[in-house]
Every structure is written in structure tokens, then in C-alpha cells.
Amino acid sequence: MASFYKDNADLQWYVDHGIDWTPVAELAEAGFRHPDGFKSTEEAVQFYRDVFELVGTFSAEKIAPVAAEIDREGVHFDAGEVKLAAPAEKIMKEVAKLGLHGLTVPRSLGGMGCPLLVYMIASELLARGDVSLMSHIGFCGGMAAALMFYSIMEGSATVDGTTGDVTTCRFDKEIKEILAGKAWGSMDLTEPDAGSDLAALRTRAVLDAEGTWRVTGQKIFITSGHAKYHIVLARTEPVTSTDDPLAGLQGLSLFLVPAFSGTGARKTWHATFDRVEEKLGHHGSPTVAITFTDSPGQLIGQRGEGFKQMLLLMNNARLAVAFESLGLGEAAYRMARDYAAERMSMGKSIDRHELIAEYLDGMRTDLQAMRAVAITGAWHEELSRRYQLARDHAAGDDDVARARFDKLHKKHRDRARWLTPLAKYQGSEKAVEMARMALQIHGGVGYTKEYGAEKLLRDALVFPIYEGTSQIQALMAMKDTLGGILKNPQAFVRRTAQARWRSLSSRDPLERRVAKIQSQSLAAQQHLIQRTATDKIRGLAGVPVTKWADTFLKNWDPKKDFAFARLHAERLTRLLIEEATVRILWGQAKRDPSRRELLARYLDRAEPTARDLLERITNGSDRLLGELSAGDDEAAQG
Ligand SMILES: Cc1cc2nc3c(=O)[nH]c(=O)nc-3n(C[C@H](O)[C@H](O)[C@H](O)COP(=O)(O)OP(=O)(O)OC[C@H]3O[C@@H](n4cnc5c(N)ncnc54)[C@H](O)[C@@H]3O)c2cc1C
Structure with a gap:
């Protein structure tokens, strides 16, 4: 059986040797104290390996073979409802059945309890099959994990300091729905006049007489924006003048806004899906414009802290783009390498010609470099979050332990902050370069739809644009x-x-x-x-x-x-x-x-x-x- 994990020696090197799993597994498994949890790093890592084998095989056997069909069919928009391509819908059901939406959600909330790093590596494997479908999959499990984290951060969740179990969570219902494959989420920031410049956001949220937050405004370019659960950044604070800091990022708050409630004939709409964008690539991933009109929402965390909270989601998403880029880059490199080994020109296969050999060598080297930066960045991000949780929950009344966890949190936070923009920049720019090279190596057929090289280039071109250009x-x-x-x-x-x-x-x-x-x-x-x-x-x-x-x-x-x-x-x-x-x-x-x-x-x-x-x-x-x-x-x- 084909496997995108088993055929990738560099990735396996990280899992088997390169990643220091000890602190990751220890923190993810609450010091191996949980009666039903893993008892050692080795046990936990063997499970992560099993996950990679499962996802690698699923991507190679189920996703890659239908990627071209998903690209051709795109998404459907009819009477205000959005539907994925038929093969994509089928795959989404299988993903839910495999439990992959709960990859990083704690076992106490019905998930698998894996570290973020496992999710990121799984993203590379899925993206190699089809990056647009990977995006949509990401907006399921990724959003469930984000909701859980937000609940912990704002103090509305209860974490058992000994076992690490999340025993109560404000978004328990939403998380369960997402894990069951019945809903997903989206991250709604961009507006017609506010993309890179989020301080220019206009969407507004006001408290009504009953104490319910009402959100009004239009968001555009929202990936998987036909979601039920929207995490929306909106303006809440009154301002006195244009140079009032509250007129910028400090006046933003974060909300969970359901676009609808109920199902089927009993569905009640709270927002409108205006359109689905027609795009150059990423045809399996709906990009939606949505209008909120007095839509009821729940404030997440504190007023005025929306941008800070959104950064948590955005930083993870930026790292995820680095891993998506890796998946697409692997697909481009392998497609080019295999074609070059077969295609004859002037008496020998083109991979024996110096120029093409150098392209291929460069692609292979760039991929390994991208993986080094992406995995190191994700490792620091993982430990930053885990030590933060350990400081706030596992340390209990032990001041010495709290101070130690705080120091470690800050050390890893700073390194993650250093590497995240580098990983996003390097991954996305290199993926475009590699996809273009793969097309060039295919010559004339690269410019046709026959081999799929042009699809990779179309898909790659969005990486340097979304999640921060x-x-x-x-x-x-x-x-x-x-x-x-x-x-x-x-x-x-x-x-x-x-x-x-x-x-x-x-x-x-x-x-x-x-x-x-x-x-x-x-x-x-x-x-x-x-x-x-x-x-x-x-x-x-x-x-x-x-x-x-x-x-x-x-x-x-x-x-x-x-x-x-x-x-x-x-x-x-x-x-x-x-x-x-x-x-x-x-x-x-x-x-x-x-x-x-x-x-x-x-x-x-x-x-x-x-x-x-x-x-x-x-x-x-x-x-x-x-x-x-x-x-x-x-x-x-x-
Ligand atoms: C397929 C797709 C999916 C997306 N998914 C989502 C999503 O899920 N959620 C969401 O909220 N948004 C999403 N977006 C929106 C995306 O994040 C924005 O398009 C992006 O942030 C850029 O904003 P903009 O399009 O307004 O471009 P602009 O901000 O207008 O930028 C135009 C150009 O100017 C450059 N530029 C802008 N400001 C500066 C500056 N100060 N210095 C130098 N250069 C600058 C930019 O880099 C860019 O090259 C998606 C977009 C696409 C295409």
C-alpha cells in the first residue's frame, strides 16, 4: 500500500531521531500520571508513529487519487448553501470516522490527545495528497483545539492538574459536534477594506439590552467559511478620536458566532453566505464571503484582547502553512523527479542533464531545509503552550515549579516567535518556486492538465498570501x-x-x-x-x-x-x-x-x-x- 509517510526518509528521521519527544510527550501525557494514558515517551511516540502511518496511507490511497477530480469539480454554491465536491464530501466522512478531527483534542473531551507537532506533521502528509482538502480538514480539528484552548485561557475550563484531563469546557458542545464531523469552524478576520491592516476592521459587536453580543459586518475570503462556527474579530470599544488606540487593534474583541442553528428544515440562519470565490487554485476549499447582521455571538476572553487571542490561532495557522507547503513541495519534487527519470532528450533521460539535475537537487535540499525550520518552530510552539498550561494548572501551589515552567514557557515562546514568520515565509515562497520548477521540468505537458503540475502551481500561489502575506x-x-x-x-x-x-x-x-x-x-x-x-x-x-x-x-x-x-x-x-x-x-x-x-x-x-x-x-x-x-x-x- 502506498504511504506518504513510509516513503519519506527525511520525515521518518525526525520522528525516530530528530525530534526530542521527551518533554513533548511528558507534558502532553501529564507526566504519564493518567491511569489510562501512555506510560512512557516510547509508548507515546509509537502511537504518534501509528498516526503518521495511518494518515500517510490515507492521504496516498484515498486523497491523492481524487485530487484532480476535486480540483475539476470545485465547490457548489446553491440557494445560499455551500457544498464540497462529491469525492471531498466522502473523504470528510472517512476523516471523521477515523477520529482525525480530534487529533489534538484531549482524550477527556473525546479526542486522541496528540501534541500539536503531530497535527502539523499530519498536515504535511494530507497536503501532499491535496492541499485544498487539507485546508478544510484543518478547519475542523484545528478549530476544536482552538476553542478548547480559548476556554482554558479565559478560565472557563477546568483542568485536572494531576491527570491533565479537561473536565469541563465552555465549548464542550461545539467541540463534540466538530469531532463527530457534523460541524467545523472558520477564522473570520478579513474584510473588503481590511486584510493585512487588521487595525482597519469595521465589523462591530454591541451588547443588546438582554446582554447578548450582536455582531454586524461583512467578512470576505474566509476559508471553510460555510462553517457553522465562526471565530470573528470585531470592534467593540467606543473611540473618542482617530488616534485613540482603541480605534486600532486594541479596540478588537473575539467572538464565537454560529452562522446557523438547528439542522435540515429546522435550520435557523443567523448570518448569510454571500458568495463563494472563484479562485485560481485551492478548488476543494470553499472561500466564502459572509455577512453578519445583528448575529448573536459569545465573547471569547476579555474585551479588547481579541487581536492578542487571534494571534494564537494565527501563529498556529502560519506554522501550518509551512507544513502545507512542505506537503505540496514533496508532491512537486516527486512528480518532477519521476518524470525527469523517464523523459528522454538528446540521448539520455533529462535528469541526467546538468541543468535539470541541479533543479532536482535544489528541490530536494530546499525541502529538507523547510522541514528543519518548520519542525523546530512547531516544537518550540508546542513546548511554549504546554509549559504555559503546566505553569497555570499542573504547578498547583508549588511556586518553584511555577517559576520554572514560566521560564521554560518564555524561552520556547521567544524561539517560536523568531521561527514562525521565517517558516511561513520560507515554506510558502519555496513551495511556489518548486511547483514552478516541477512544471518547467515537465516541459509542454507541464502546461497542460495531464500530469497535475499546473494544479500544484495554482494551489501553491496562495501560500504567500493567506495567513499574513x-x-x-x-x-x-x-x-x-x-x-x-x-x-x-x-x-x-x-x-x-x-x-x-x-x-x-x-x-x-x-x-x-x-x-x-x-x-x-x-x-x-x-x-x-x-x-x-x-x-x-x-x-x-x-x-x-x-x-x-x-x-x-x-x-x-x-x-x-x-x-x-x-x-x-x-x-x-x-x-x-x-x-x-x-x-x-x-x-x-x-x-x-x-x-x-x-x-x-x-x-x-x-x-x-x-x-x-x-x-x-x-x-x-x-x-x-x-x-x-x-x-x-x-x-x-x-
Ligand atoms: C484562498 C484564500 C483564503 C483565505 N482565507 C482566509 C481566512 O480563512 N480568514 C481570513 O480572515 N482571511 C482569509 N484570507 C484573506 C487573506 O488573509 C488576505 O487576503 C491577506 O491577509 C492579504 O490581505 P488583502 O487581500 O487585503 O491584501 P492587502 O492587505 O491589500 O495587500 C496587498 C499587497 O500589499 C502588501 N502590503 C500590505 N500592507 C503592506 C505593508 N505595510 N508593507 C508592505 N507591503 C504591504 C501585501 O503583502 C500584498 O502584497 C484568504 C485569502 C485567500 C486568497
């Missing part, structure tokens, strides 16, 4: 990186000196090469900080000397002062990705010499890229900044 990921990575330096310049100087020292003196040539790329990344960061500070100092010209200290140290205007860094944000992000990738692969190579070959192969590609990026950041033209600034001044003068 590549540009938004780059801005986030830049802001966090430079902000980190400003907060702790001594640590930056120390890191720079250490990297330089290792690049010159390490006895291991691979470590020297890794440290050189780290040095180049740090040099780019230093240049951006210095240039930003120089521009700021230049701006002190008209400011009285007595105000220099305040203006320089306190009055930073993110809109003006970081223009140069924003210009280079994407280049910096690509350099940060090279740095993160080689550091992670170096860590693997130190633990397992069999990974040295991968690191060396990756470095061959990363070195010229890093050199080029540094050169472009430090010596590139900033002509455009002058033009933009002149334009802004003109606009300001009216």
Missing part, C-alpha cells in the same frame, strides 16, 4: 530582530563576536561555514540598525539640544524611523532564514553525523545567497526612499 511576515521578522537588538545591544555585540570567532577558529569546517553565514546575517542587522540610528540623528537637526535625548531614545515613530529597514525587510528575512536553517542543521549534524551531508549540501547553496543578500542590504540603492519621502511631504502639504 510574505511581506507582512518579513516586516514582523525585521521588527522583532531589530527590536531585540535595541532592547539588549550587549547581547548582540556578544553574539557578533562569538560568531566571528567561530567562523575563524572552529576546528570543524562545517561549523566555520555556519558561523560565517551567522556573521553575515548579524552584519546586515548591524547595518540596518546603524543606518536607522544615523537617519534619526540627522532628523535631530531642527530639534533643540535639550530635547535630543528624549527624541532619540524615546520618540521612535515606527512609520518614519524604520523606512530603510522596511525597504530591506524581505532581504533581511531571507538572510535570517539562511542563518536559522544552517544553525538548525548544524545542531542536527552535531548530534547525528549522518546529517553532515545535508548541511554541506545546503551550505553550498546558502553561501552565495547570503553573500548576495548582505551585499544588497549594505550597498544597495536607497533612491526609492527619497522619492517616497518627497511624495509623503507633498501629500502632507496638501
Whole structure:
């Protein structure tokens, strides 16, 4: 039987050797104290392996064979109701029967109790079969897990500190419905005038006289937005002026809004599905515009904290895009590799021609690099969440344990925050590149529908757009990186000196090469900080000397002062990705010499890229900044 897990040696390496499952399994299994739970890490990991085998086989045997049919049929929109393609509906029933919607939901709530990392890896396997169907599957189990987490965070769930069981949960009913395959959820942020700029959201929620929240507004581009359960970001706080912080992200709150209640003839609608978008790809995944009109909703958490809470869902979704990208990338690489081995040109198969051989080698290497960053990011995210829960629930009255869990939570939170935009950017951009290469390797037939290469490209093109565009990921990575330096310049100087020292003196040539790329990344960061500070100092010209200290140290205007860094944000992000990738692969190579070959192969590609990026950041033209600034001044003068 075909299996997308069994045929993937790199993925199996992670499951068997690469991932440190010990803290993950221990935390997920509440220290193996549950009478009905696993008794050791080995037992738990064997279960995770069984899940990967099940999902890998399901994806290869059931999903991949109907992917083209799902793509052709698309979704149906009739009389305000949305339906998936017939083969997709059938698969969804089987997914529910296999219990996969409950993958990460605790066993006490009817799920399998697996870690988030298991869900992410399963997403890669499903996406290799068909990424659009994977998206819809994600909006079932993923939303059930999110609802449970929200309930825990706001304090409406009860967690047994000893067994880890969630004994009560505010969204118990919704979770049960989702697990049974009778409902799913969606994440409703985007509006016609608010996509990347969520501070511009207009959807509003008001409390009526009976104390019920009523949500009004239109959301567009909502994946699986024909859902029953919508997690909606809406404006709740009255504002006094346009520069009131409550007019921006701080005025947003999160709601659970059912689009309807009841079933069949007894269905009552609380919202309207306006349309289903006709898209370039992702034909198996409905993208819906929905209007809420005084729709009753339940506030999740505290008023004004909606954006913060939404980030939890969005960060996980961004990591999930990295795993989707991996699944699609694997499909593209394998399709291209197999075709190239068969297709003859000028006396030999095209995979023996240098140019095509290099494309294939690059695709294989990029996939392994993407997996390294995605899995490491998801591992930190997992431990960040688990230690947070341990701090709040398992620690009980033990202050020492609480402090230890808090420290670990923060350590992993910071690393997850560092890697998440990098994984999303790298995964989505590389998936597009790989899908395009797969099409090119197929030549003329690649441009036809015969082999499915064009479908992969159409599907991949949305990765750099949804869950925060590549540009938004780059801005986030830049802001966090430079902000980190400003907060702790001594640590930056120390890191720079250490990297330089290792690049010159390490006895291991691979470590020297890794440290050189780290040095180049740090040099780019230093240049951006210095240039930003120089521009700021230049701006002190008209400011009285007595105000220099305040203006320089306190009055930073993110809109003006970081223009140069924003210009280079994407280049910096690509350099940060090279740095993160080689550091992670170096860590693997130190633990397992069999990974040295991968690191060396990756470095061959990363070195010229890093050199080029540094050169472009430090010596590139900033002509455009002058033009933009002149334009802004003109606009300001009216
Ligand atoms: C298939 C699909 C599924 C989706 N699913 C969902 C979903 O489930 N839920 C949901 O809420 N939304 C969803 N979206 C919406 C998606 O998240 C948005 O399209 C995305 O955030 C971009 O917003 P926008 O389309 O308004 O583009 P804009 O924000 O208008 O951006 C246009 C371009 O400008 C760039 N840009 C914007 N601001 C800046 C800046 N400050 N600096 C530099 N560049 C900038 C962007 O990167 C982009 O290239 C989906 C979209 C698609 C296509």
C-alpha cells in the first residue's frame, strides 16, 4: 500500500531521531500520571508513529487519487448553501470516522490527545495528497483545539492538574459536534477594506439590552467559511478620536458566532453566505464571503484582547502553512523527479542533464531545509503552550515549579516567535518556486492538465498570501530582530563576536561555514540598525539640544524611523532564514553525523545567497526612499 509517510526518509528521521519527544510527550501525557494514558515517551511516540502511518496511507490511497477530480469539480454554491465536491464530501466522512478531527483534542473531551507537532506533521502528509482538502480538514480539528484552548485561557475550563484531563469546557458542545464531523469552524478576520491592516476592521459587536453580543459586518475570503462556527474579530470599544488606540487593534474583541442553528428544515440562519470565490487554485476549499447582521455571538476572553487571542490561532495557522507547503513541495519534487527519470532528450533521460539535475537537487535540499525550520518552530510552539498550561494548572501551589515552567514557557515562546514568520515565509515562497520548477521540468505537458503540475502551481500561489502575506511576515521578522537588538545591544555585540570567532577558529569546517553565514546575517542587522540610528540623528537637526535625548531614545515613530529597514525587510528575512536553517542543521549534524551531508549540501547553496543578500542590504540603492519621502511631504502639504 502506498504511504506518504513510509516513503519519506527525511520525515521518518525526525520522528525516530530528530525530534526530542521527551518533554513533548511528558507534558502532553501529564507526566504519564493518567491511569489510562501512555506510560512512557516510547509508548507515546509509537502511537504518534501509528498516526503518521495511518494518515500517510490515507492521504496516498484515498486523497491523492481524487485530487484532480476535486480540483475539476470545485465547490457548489446553491440557494445560499455551500457544498464540497462529491469525492471531498466522502473523504470528510472517512476523516471523521477515523477520529482525525480530534487529533489534538484531549482524550477527556473525546479526542486522541496528540501534541500539536503531530497535527502539523499530519498536515504535511494530507497536503501532499491535496492541499485544498487539507485546508478544510484543518478547519475542523484545528478549530476544536482552538476553542478548547480559548476556554482554558479565559478560565472557563477546568483542568485536572494531576491527570491533565479537561473536565469541563465552555465549548464542550461545539467541540463534540466538530469531532463527530457534523460541524467545523472558520477564522473570520478579513474584510473588503481590511486584510493585512487588521487595525482597519469595521465589523462591530454591541451588547443588546438582554446582554447578548450582536455582531454586524461583512467578512470576505474566509476559508471553510460555510462553517457553522465562526471565530470573528470585531470592534467593540467606543473611540473618542482617530488616534485613540482603541480605534486600532486594541479596540478588537473575539467572538464565537454560529452562522446557523438547528439542522435540515429546522435550520435557523443567523448570518448569510454571500458568495463563494472563484479562485485560481485551492478548488476543494470553499472561500466564502459572509455577512453578519445583528448575529448573536459569545465573547471569547476579555474585551479588547481579541487581536492578542487571534494571534494564537494565527501563529498556529502560519506554522501550518509551512507544513502545507512542505506537503505540496514533496508532491512537486516527486512528480518532477519521476518524470525527469523517464523523459528522454538528446540521448539520455533529462535528469541526467546538468541543468535539470541541479533543479532536482535544489528541490530536494530546499525541502529538507523547510522541514528543519518548520519542525523546530512547531516544537518550540508546542513546548511554549504546554509549559504555559503546566505553569497555570499542573504547578498547583508549588511556586518553584511555577517559576520554572514560566521560564521554560518564555524561552520556547521567544524561539517560536523568531521561527514562525521565517517558516511561513520560507515554506510558502519555496513551495511556489518548486511547483514552478516541477512544471518547467515537465516541459509542454507541464502546461497542460495531464500530469497535475499546473494544479500544484495554482494551489501553491496562495501560500504567500493567506495567513499574513510574505511581506507582512518579513516586516514582523525585521521588527522583532531589530527590536531585540535595541532592547539588549550587549547581547548582540556578544553574539557578533562569538560568531566571528567561530567562523575563524572552529576546528570543524562545517561549523566555520555556519558561523560565517551567522556573521553575515548579524552584519546586515548591524547595518540596518546603524543606518536607522544615523537617519534619526540627522532628523535631530531642527530639534533643540535639550530635547535630543528624549527624541532619540524615546520618540521612535515606527512609520518614519524604520523606512530603510522596511525597504530591506524581505532581504533581511531571507538572510535570517539562511542563518536559522544552517544553525538548525548544524545542531542536527552535531548530534547525528549522518546529517553532515545535508548541511554541506545546503551550505553550498546558502553561501552565495547570503553573500548576495548582505551585499544588497549594505550597498544597495536607497533612491526609492527619497522619492517616497518627497511624495509623503507633498501629500502632507496638501
Ligand atoms: C484562498 C484564500 C483564503 C483565505 N482565507 C482566509 C481566512 O480563512 N480568514 C481570513 O480572515 N482571511 C482569509 N484570507 C484573506 C487573506 O488573509 C488576505 O487576503 C491577506 O491577509 C492579504 O490581505 P488583502 O487581500 O487585503 O491584501 P492587502 O492587505 O491589500 O495587500 C496587498 C499587497 O500589499 C502588501 N502590503 C500590505 N500592507 C503592506 C505593508 N505595510 N508593507 C508592505 N507591503 C504591504 C501585501 O503583502 C500584498 O502584497 C484568504 C485569502 C485567500 C486568497
